[in-house]
Amino acid sequence: MVSFSRRGRVAVGLAWLFLLAFCASAWAHAQLLESAPVSGSILRTNPGEVSLSFNEPVTPLAVSLIAPDGTATDLLSATSGGQNLNVTLPRDLTQGTHLLSWRVASIDGHPIGASVVFSIGSVTQTQAAPGGDPLVAPLLWAGKAALFLALAFGIGTAAFSRVAPLPKRSQSIAQAFVIIGLSASLFTLCLQGLDALGRPLTAALSPPVWTTSMGTSYGITACVLGLAFLLSFLGLRRGGRAGAALIVLSAILAPLALALSGHASTAAPQVLTRPAVFLHVAGILFWLGALIPLAELLATAGEEADGALRRFSRIIPFAVGAILLSGITLAAIQLGVPGPTWLSPYGAILAVKLLLLLLVFALALYNRRSLTRPALAGDANARRRLRASILAEVVLVSLVLGLVAGWRFTPPPRALAEAAVVADPIFAHVMDEKVMAMLTVTPGQPGPVSIAIDVMDADMAPRSVQGVHLALSQPARGIQPIVQTATGAESTWQVNDLTLPFGGSWTVAVTIRLGAFEQRTITGSLDLP
């Protein structure tokens, strides 16, 4: 039997490796740091390309350009990936407002997307772009919630069989949840693909949806979770030592799977976050897995129930300790420094979760300090109350799990903060018939800014020049030019330590020294929020 379980483990290990290899095209959770041109800019000519900078490498999933007349052009093949995506635009863009819609997958498997709106010449009304199916997001939430419940009450309950033999009904409940989990793994994998591509539910069976989903890191997570549910199912069916080995393996694989993707696992430092996620999930599985069997055991008086309760009481402080420690670590990393980002949806979910957990812990403490001893001593009343309290815990933690599934849709404050730091540079494009300059004002707000100036000739090719200086003024408010000489060489110039005291429309005059005796002054405007 021992040799069987070892062989089994080897087989499962190999299967897992195979799955890992299959899912190897996994990539990173990203936030868009900046785009050029910035969304909302009005350009005089076709910018030639749109570049999107992320905080980590991304894989483009869908990129399309919607022209002012509403026609969409697929630009996925014109997009080069990495941490900075460059989307080469068609050469013959019409005047008016264009919308570049993009969707990318990040290392933690979450697809993110947004649009960059830019206008050539003037702003026009653009026909709305077809979006994804509105049902996909709620279904994905439901799928994730089902998955979490199945982990706790399926794999968790199955694992409790290592503490005490599972009573009959708990055994059936565990089996039912394991089957739910198995289907939820597949279901969420499919929805992940639909969500990533922005496709409707009717496209659920199309191969690109599945390959896309497998291409995100959630692909591995879903594979490993599916495997864990399968092992628990077989373990529960088989019973005995072989079954026990399968269940133990399953209980190790499940937290491992969650540590492979998600917001928390991909936060830096990963040496800390991945083990923290593993411990957090493992602790939760043990704790929550015990609730249903304990409640059932307490319904009947007997040696078996007492033994189970006694052993659970001995182990649970360690599990709760692990949950708390890893939870605090992860929350600290995800929330980052206190600030307005704490009030984001992520922060709200965390706050409600903590509130519910406070209730759960209060119940658990009450159980432990006031009910466990009399219950073990045979006090029927205490046993009844302990059972009711445990069932209340089950309801509360189910709520928590449903809530946590909502995190799928909320970037954590640390990512928001990262995005806010360098968000929204302002772009301006000035040109005459011979030379043009692209100005990038970072950050795009009043106060100290730096301005990057890229000089191009009339054909948009970089133009080497001898010098550049800027004069920024607000004639309407009687503000005289703020003049600054740029430093740099060839076609790339930069003005640092410039302070633009007010928002509003700034007139920017760019003087470009083309040669010893030739200079051009091109004037444009810069709209600072």
Add this chain to the structure above:
Amino acid sequence: MIRSFARAAVAVATLAALSLPAFAHVTLEVQEAKLGSTYKAVLRIPHGCGTEATNAVRVQIPEGFFNVKPMPKAGWTLETVTGPYAGSYDNHGTTMTEGVKEIVWSDGNLPNEFYDEFVFRGTFAGTLEPGKFYFPTIQTCASGEEAWIDVTGAEAADMPAPSLTLVEGDAHH
């Protein structure tokens, strides 16, 4: 009444103060010339680069001002850069297709406190358009330059190129 006079006085004083820097620009002594005529350009250099002495003066000769001859200057090395003209010009029966494109007086020393003039002559082609004609000029100092090359004609230009106005000449030359 007194208040409005006071305001007017302040306005005039301010205007005068603001227009003062114009006297410190590099300028031409003679501000007008006829198309098709010979012109003696006297370039007036009123100051150095900030406080630094001027060591070289470079003047660009734009298309349409041909048969150019600079005047040598004691204490300065005179060089010219020649090249083909875009058009061809009739110099008393001789067709000129190339000539001086740039004049450089270098290795000199004109302290900021002093004033000097640099002279060259040439002929304005009769085919030029009447209006402003610029001679972009660069003063070079030990650690920088003053580039009088702004040919936009903007009133508020910081460093306009020295210019004159071309007017219609006599019908026959």
